[in-house]
Amino acid sequence: MNSVRVWVRNRKWVALVGVVASVAVALSSPAEAARRKSKGGGYSPPYASIVVDAKTGKILDGENVDAPRIPASITKVMTLYLLFEQLERGKLRLDTPLEVSAYAAAQAPTKLGVRAGSTIEVEDAIKAMVTLSANDVSVVVAENLGGSEEAFARQMTRKARELGMNSSTFYNPHGLPHSPPNITTARDLSVLGRAIQDRFPKYFSYFQTTSFQYGSRTIRGHNRLLGRVDGVDGIKTGYTRLSGFNLLTSVNTPSRSIVAVVLGGRSAALRDRQMAALIEEQLPRAYAGARTTPPVTETAAAAQPVPQPVVVADASPTPSVRIEASAAPEVAAAPPPPARKPLDLNSLRPVVASAAGASSTTTPSSGPKVRWQKGPQPLPQNTQAYAALDTDDGPSDKEKAALLAKIERAAPAAAAPSAPPxxxxxxxxxxxxxxxxxxxxxxxxxxxxxxAARAKSGRLLAKASPFTEKVVQKGSTLYRARFSGFDESGDAEKACKALKKNGFACFAARSS
Structure with a gap:
């Protein structure tokens, strides 16, 4: 514990450091001082934390434990959970090659840089996600296990429900900005952190990886607490501009075991200090005897209610809610869910693209839900709740659109002036x-x-012309993936029907 004390004595010292830093910044920057004084202010990631005794299931400390938050790259822990599940079932081996699609290879950084048409072995994929937090590799795993990124995200949400993570919904396997974003809570992530080591002790040790060799490159990890704080043995960091700096941590000593979560850190260094302080304060309070709570197990997803969407119209800060030494609800033990059909890596469906919303002339489709996939979007300042939208059981597309419109109206202005569409x-x-x-x-x-669509469709799109259409609105740039060459709506619908059979999202629209 000495290493923790050298870093930071306690959380009061962390708060004092924060106050001193704030004063220093305000004095050195009049603009910053004015921003802090103003009611609106700039976007500040909302904070949440929790510390759970893994032996008893009790919450030792918590703040905003059930407030919706964006997990960022901690999302990959659920991706790895589903990958470990297939390894445990014998559907995959550590040396199984996973195929890399053009879509996976084109993901935004951080990425390993796998090339379209190549393969990556499962073990390298695990290490790349744990250390580098590789987004391209996350999509490789999603497509090989789920057939598409979108289908795999639905599997992630179902698994969350089975684990009792009823406030978590996933839309992608990596945690990159998305509209709507992946949503979770500090409590839910603590459940995931306990579940993955309870269920997969053989594979959990991968979270201790600080570096690995990939070809001629040495890939180094992001978790700075490994090797610096006694007992820390994983598991995952995360960051986006909207989420702030996140960390899910497991601590195991010979007598005590805790899982801790910090969400919404203002910087990586401050997040790490906050986590170190929580560990120093709460680990001595953890139970030192034999484990009294059963392992976190899965229950039938159907028995878990899907949260309804919640939007906060008032963007004023919500007071933090602290929890001290309360009991965490235990997840009831139940037989594991029936195994899914064995994987067939040679017959996986191509990626199901997330389609952009159509105009009023769009022909309705019975295929996959059509939605926007966007880059980083500003959310209301200090918003304490987001839309908990579930693709299968959540609100309709119309309700989702209205919900997202409310969020966008409440969002602060982008840095650059908005240009006309x-x-x-x-x-x-x-x-x-x-x-x-x-x-x-x-x-x-x-x-x-x-x-990918043309390659899979054979003669169907032989006479169609592929093109991308750039759309700029409110500071966001999107590229629509379209085919022209259809004189009649029936021809366009016929093409879409065939593409949907091959796993693609598709809808027909009049040329604009």
Missing amino acids: QKTAARPATTEWVIQLGATDDEDKARAMLE
Whole structure:
């Protein structure tokens, strides 16, 4: 514990350091001082934390434990949970090659840099997600296990429900910004942190990896507490501009065991100090005897209610709620859910693209839900609740659209002045009807969707012309992946129907 004391004595000292730093910044920057004085202010990631005694299941300390938060790359712990599950079932081996699609290779950093058409072994994929937090590799895993990123995200949400993580909903396997974002709580992440080591002790040791060799490169990890704080043996960091700096940590000593979560840190260093202080304060309070609580187990997902969407219209700060030494609800023990069909890595479906919302002329589709996939979006300042939207059981598309519109209206202005909506087409659509596969914030990803669809469709799209259409609105840039070449709505619908059978999202729309 000496290493912790050298770092920071206690949380009061952390608070004092924060106050001193704030005063120093205010004195050195009049603009910053004015911003702090103003009621609106800049976006500040909302904070939450929890410390759970892994032997008893009791909450030793907590703040805003049930407030919705964005997990960022801690999302990958659930991705790894599902991957470990397939290893345990014998569906995969550590040396099983996973195929890399163009879509996976085109993911935003941080990434390992796997190339489209190549493969990566399961063990390397695990290490890349644990150490580098590789987004491209996360999508490789999602597509190989779920058939598509979107389908795999639904599996992640179902697994969350089975574990009792009733406030968590996932839309991607890596935690990159998305609209709506992945949502969780500090309590839910503590459940996941306990569950993954209870269920997979053989594979949990991968979270202790500080570096690994990939080809000629040495990949080093982001978790600075490993090797610096006694007892820390994982598990995952996370960061986006909206979430702040996040950390899920497991601590195991010969006599005590805790799982701790810090969400919304203002910097990586401050987050680490906050976590170190929590460990120093709460580990001595943890039970030193034999474990009294059963392992975290899975229950039938159908028995778990899906949270309804919640929007906070008032963006004023919500007071923090602290919890001291209260008992955490235990997840009832139950037989594991029936095993899914064995994986067939040679017959996986191509990626299901997230489609952009259509205009009023869009032809309704019975296929996968159509939604926007966006880059970073500002959320209301200090918002304490977000939409808990579930693809299968949540609100309708119309309700989702209205919900997202409320969030956008309440959001602070972007740094750059908003420009009027603009559209530019890489290849103009000259026919009356087009089909759209999706919309993404990366033009290369949009092109990859088109290439994958054409390769899979054979003669169906032989005469169709692929093109990307750039849309800029309120500071966000999206690239629609579209095919033109359809004179009749029936032809466009026929093409979409065939594409949906091959696992693609698709809808028909009039040329704009």
